Amino acid sequence: MFRVLARNRAIRRVAGMIGTLFGVAVFVFVMLRAIPGDQITAGLGTEAAALTPAQLAALERYYGLDQSLFTQFFSWLGNLFTGNLGFSARSQQSVLDMTLQSLPVTFELAVLSIVLALLLGVPLGMLAASRTNSPRDAVGQLVSLGGLSIPAFLLATTLLSVFAASFGFNPNGQGFASLLEDPLLNLQQMFLPALVLGFGIAAPILRTTRTAVLDVRSGDFVRTARAKGVPPGRLQVRHVLRNALVPILTMTGLQFGYLLGGAVVVEQIFSVPGVGRQVLLGIQQKEYAVVQSTVLVIALSFVLVNLLTDLLYRVVDPRVRS
Amino acid sequence: MTALRKSPSGLTGIVILALLAVVALLSFAGLLPYDPIAQDPPSRFLPPSGEHLLGTDQFGRDVFSRMAAGVGNSALIAVVAVAFATLVGTLGGLVSGFYRGFADSVVGGVTNVLFAFPPLLLALSLASVFDRDWFTIAVAIAIVYVPIHIRVTRGPVLSLREIEYVKAAIATGQSRWMIMLRHVLPNITSIIVIQVALSLSWAVLTEASLSFLGLGTPPPAPSLGSMIFEARSLVVIAPWTLIAPGAVVVLLVVGLNLLGDGLRDTLDPRNRGRR
Numbered sequence: 001m002f003r004v005l006a007r008n009r010a011i012r013r014v015a016g017m018i019g020t021l022f023g024v025a026v027f028v029f030v031m032l033r034a035i036p037g038d039q040i041t042a043g044l045g046t047e048a049a050a051l052t053p054a055q056l057a058a059l060e061r062y063y064g065l066d067q068s069l070f071t072q073f074f075s076w077l078g079n080l081f082t083g084n085l086g087f088s089a090r091s092q093q094s095v096l097d098m099t100l101q102s103l104p105v106t107f108e109l110a111v112l113s114i115v116l117a118l119l120l121g122v123p124l125g126m127l128a129a130s131r132t133n134s135p136r137d138a139v140g141q142l143v144s145l146g147g148l149s150i151p152a153f154l155l156a157t158t159l160l161s162v163f164a165a166s167f168g169f170n171p172n173g174q175g176f177a178s179l180l181e182d183p184l185l186n187l188q189q190m191f192l193p194a195l196v197l198g199f200g201i202a203a204p205i206l207r208t209t210r211t212a213v214l215d216v217r218s219g220d221f222v223r224t225a226r227a228k229g230v231p232p233g234r235l236q237v238r239h240v241l242r243n244a245l246v247p248i249l250t251m252t253g254l255q256f257g258y259l260l261g262g263a264v265v266v267e268q269i270f271s272v273p274g275v276g277r278q279v280l281l282g283i284q285q286k287e288y289a290v291v292q293s294t295v296l297v298i299a300l301s302f303v304l305v306n307l308l309t310d311l312l313y314r315v316v317d318p319r320v321r322s
Numbered sequence: 323m324t325a326l327r328k329s330p331s332g333l334t335g336i337v338i339l340a341l342l343a344v345v346a347l348l349s350f351a352g353l354l355p356y357d358p359i360a361q362d363p364p365s366r367f368l369p370p371s372g373e374h375l376l377g378t379d380q381f382g383r384d385v386f387s388r389m390a391a392g393v394g395n396s397a398l399i400a401v402v403a404v405a406f407a408t409l410v411g412t413l414g415g416l417v418s419g420f421y422r423g424f425a426d427s428v429v430g431g432v433t434n435v436l437f438a439f440p441p442l443l444l445a446l447s448l449a450s451v452f453d454r455d456w457f458t459i460a461v462a463i464a465i466v467y468v469p470i471h472i473r474v475t476r477g478p479v480l481s482l483r484e485i486e487y488v489k490a491a492i493a494t495g496q497s498r499w500m501i502m503l504r505h506v507l508p509n510i511t512s513i514i515v516i517q518v519a520l521s522l523s524w525a526v527l528t529e530a531s532l533s534f535l536g537l538g539t540p541p542p543a544p545s546l547g548s549m550i551f552e553a554r555s556l557v558v559i560a561p562w563t564l565i566a567p568g569a570v571v572v573l574l575v576v577g578l579n580l581l582g583d584g585l586r587d588t589l590d591p592r593n594r595g596r597r
Contacts, residue, residue: 023435149575161557283450
């Protein structure tokens with residue numbers, strides 16, 4: 001029975017994932033315990049020095065700091081499973097509530113960025129591959145070099161200043177509107193951040209598309225299709241692109257995962273209240289409960305997205321299924 | 323090096339990096355026109371001129387000198403971080419690919435855990451834990467790039483292990499470490515070199531992002547990221563405060579990316595037939 005289970009790839013994959021997540025939890029816990037000071041000194045600042053030993057002991061008991069690290073770790077983990085991610089004293093909200101608000105925002109931003117990146121990267125990559133070492137290839141290479149080399153925070157800062165100063169367009173200057181409250185304003189507020197992130201991600205997608213299309217095009221079936229008289233447009237889309245889809249999809253999934261935490265800078269610049277900004281604020285305000293649980297949630301989503309990509313990849317490419 | 327001469331992108335990369343290296347060396351040698359952190363309020367917001375090559379910022383500090391010192395600091399942090407990541411990563415990859423079994427599971431487990439974090443988020447969390455100075459920032463960035471170097475090394479080592487001459491060396495009873503150093507490592511150097519160039523470009527970007535977010539080397543030490551952060555609100559009155567550090571960050575990363583592309587074109591055996 002056990003041997004059958006161990007042989008199943010999907011089950012092995014999930015077991016590996018759980019192991020990884022446990023490692024992630026240990027890592028996050030140890031990392032935050034390495035910070036000098038604890039919740040008490042962080043919350044009270046210099047006033048912590050004025051506490052009497054009895055007050056200090058009471059506070060330590062309240063935060064559970066008098067217990068062994070081992071107990072602290074497992075009680076944190078146990079709390080996570082019951083949905084208790086901790087409490088933020090600054091915003092007077094549970095971390096679960098904060099994350100339930102911020103995760104969809106980051107998710108929306110990631111989806112929009114990916115859409116923009118695919119719209120830019122795939123056609124340009126196909127164009128670059130259509131004639132290598134030609135001017136159009138050079139344009140593709142230039143765009144991808146730009147995407148890889150221009151830091152997101154620089155592009156974001158520049159776009160924000162140019163749009164605000166020259167056109168008076170700064171939808172991010174006002175309070176953030178969620179997609180459900182005010183879809184029109186929300187999309188306006190998401191446009192520039194998604195553009196910045198999408199431009200950065202377009203680069204690897206463009207490069208992957210170019211390589212994959214070049215690879216597929218040299219296949220015999222493409223020559224056969226051309227000899228059969230398949231019109232060029234149909235050949236490019238139905239025959240070439242469809243077969244080049246696997247690496248493009250893998251790259252897209254990978255980038256989507258990065259966006260969940262990699263959007264920190266852009267979220268910060270455009271005041272988009274996503275998970276990345278939640279971590280950053282937590283760090284700045286020394287709210288370790290917020291940092292600890294949010295980082296774990298991000299890592300969990302990252303691992304899940306990678307798993308999904310892996311599964312999707314099996315659906316798209318029948319060769320991998322066996 | 324000689325092979326790179328055939329690659330136009332590699333050459334362009336080297337030229338750009340050489341120029342920036344000169345600027346960085348000026349700062350390390352103390353040959354900058356002004357002290358990068360000395361304030362001089364009367365001469366603030368001066369546009370670029372013969373006296374101040376790239377103008378001055380809101381405290382009257384010379385933008386060129388600050389930029390040069392920033393390039394020096396960014397390069398230093400990136401080089402130290404990548405050196406550490408390459409050393410640890412290559413060693414980890416060698417051990418896990420060569421010994422397989424238990425060592426491979428341990429190294430693989432650690433790699434998976436580190437890969438579960440988006441890179442910038444991991445660097446950010448690590449940087450917030452340490453007492454920040456240039457060295458701890460370098461260590462934080464290094465930890466982020468260790469798993470990539472492990473993966474890049476492990477694959478080729480796994481396949482090299484099955485090749486006859488390595489098997490022969492094992493059969494003659496040479497020590498494992500000797501085989502790794504003499505027979506395996508030389509055959510993966512090109513892969514490592516390419517990865518070093520790419521990691522350097524990411525490390526520069528990560529360092530700049532950290533200092534932009536206020537989690538890099540603390541002020542007043544000049545850093546390209548924090549210069550851009552400060553210039554954010556000054557763009558309209560003093561655009562040169564943003565353009566100078568911005569352009570130089572992009573140039574640095576472009577140079578490293580071009581070098582990486584050039585190295586890949588010339589060193590990667592898979593590309594040899596294509597040219």
